[in-house]
Amino acid sequence: MILPSEKAFTSAQLAEVESILAEYGCGVTVISGTTRTIYAISGDERDEEMVGRIEGLDFVERFDRIQAPYRLMHHSSDLSSHKVRLGSAVLGDGFHVIAGQCTIDPKNPQYFLETAHAVKEAGAVAIRGGVWKPRTSPNAYQGDDKALDILLRARQETGLPVSTEVMEDRHLQVVIDAGVDVIQIGTRNALNYGLLKLVGRGTAGTKMVVLLKRGMHMGPVDEFLCAAEYIAAGGNPNVVLCPRGTKPELDGYRNFPDESISPLLKARTWAPVVVDPSHSVGKAAFVPFASLAAAAYGADGLNVETHVCGSKGIGDDPKQAITPATLAQLIRDCKEIHGRSAGYRLPVQKA
Ligand code: PEP
Ligand code: MN
Secondary structure (H helix, E strand, C coil), X not given: CXXXXXXXXXXXXXXXXXXXXXXXXXXXXEEEXXXXXXXXXXXXXXXXXXXXHHHCCCCEEEECCXXXXXXXXXXXXXXXXXXXXXXXXXXXXXXXXXXXXXECCCCCHHHHHHHHHHHHHHCCCEEECECECCCCCCCCCCECCHHHHHHHHHHHHHCCCEEEECCCHHHHHHHHHHCCCEEEXXXXXXXXXXXXXXXXXXXXXXCCEEEEECCCCCCCHHHHHHHHHHHHXXXXXXXXXXXXXXXXXXXXXXXXXXXXXXXXXXXXXXXXXXXXXXXHHCCHHHHHHHHHHHHXXXXXXXXEEECCCHHHCCCCHHHHCECXXXXXXXXXXXXXXXXXXXXXXXXXXXX
C-alpha cells in the first residue's frame, strides 16, 4: 500500500509509480477512501529494492507492508479511518438497521411499498428487497427484473437507500446503471472470487456499498476477510461484513447463529459488521433474540427481514419476516444494548 504525501497523486506521479512497480511484476489499484486516496499494490510487494525506490520518491509519504493475507481490510491498513456511509448514516458509528422483505413480489408491489414506509417509520436507515433470488430449487421463484422498479419506487417514496442481491454479471450491470445504493453478495457467492472482483471493479470510485454475507460453509474468520479483500482490492472500500449463520445448523434453527464472531471481526478489521439474524435462526419468533445478541456482541447493526404481512409474502417472508412493530421495538432495545457493549474495549490484532 502506498500513501501519497498529498491527498492523491497527480496522473504524472501515478504513472511514475506504476512504471517502477511494473519492473517488479506489480500493479496498482487506486482506492478512494473518505480521507485520502491510497494505492494498493497487486503482486508480491516484498522486494526491498522496489520498496526503496518507491519510498525514495518525494511525493510518497510511506510504503506500508501488512503481512496479513488481507492487507486493505486489516485493522491497521491505511483504510482504517475510512467510513462507510449509507444515506445519512455512518456505519460503525452507532447501531443502524437495514430492513425489508426477503423478496419483492412483482405481482403485489403494494406490500413492498407499505413495508418500505413501515420500516422507515420503525427507524431503519435503509430498505432491503430481493429482486433476484438464489433458490435451492431451480423450480422455485427466481426473481424478476420488474421488481427492481418497485425497489426504486420505494427509494423515491421514502428517500431511504435501497439494497438488493446480485448473483451474476448481468444483475451487477443493471444495479450499477440504476444506482442501487447497496449491493448484497449472498452467502452462496461469498467465495465466488470472480464475482467479488467484478463487484469491486464495477463499483470502484462510487458511493455504492457492498454488503458481503458470510459464506454458510466458511470456517476461519480470515476466509471471510479475504473475500472482502477482493472487493476492496477491486477498488471499492465501502464493504460491510454480514454474518448470517453457518452450516451445519443448530437443531431447530435454520443455520448455526454466528453473531458471536462480531467482536473477532472488529478486532481484525475496520469494516462495519451488520448481522443478519433472519437467515441465522430462520424463524420470526427467534429473530429478536438473535438481534439483541448481535447488539451485545458489538455488531454495528442488523440486516433484518421485515414484512407488513409476512403470511402473504414470498421467498423467506412467511417464515422469517418480523413485523414493523417488532422491528421498532428491537431497534430501540438493540441501540440501548449496543451502547453498553461499546463501553468494552477490543484487543486489536497486530499488523
Ligand atoms: C437473503 O438475504 O434473502 C438471502 C438469500 O441471504 P443469504 O445469502 O444469507 O441466504
Ligand atoms: Mn431471505
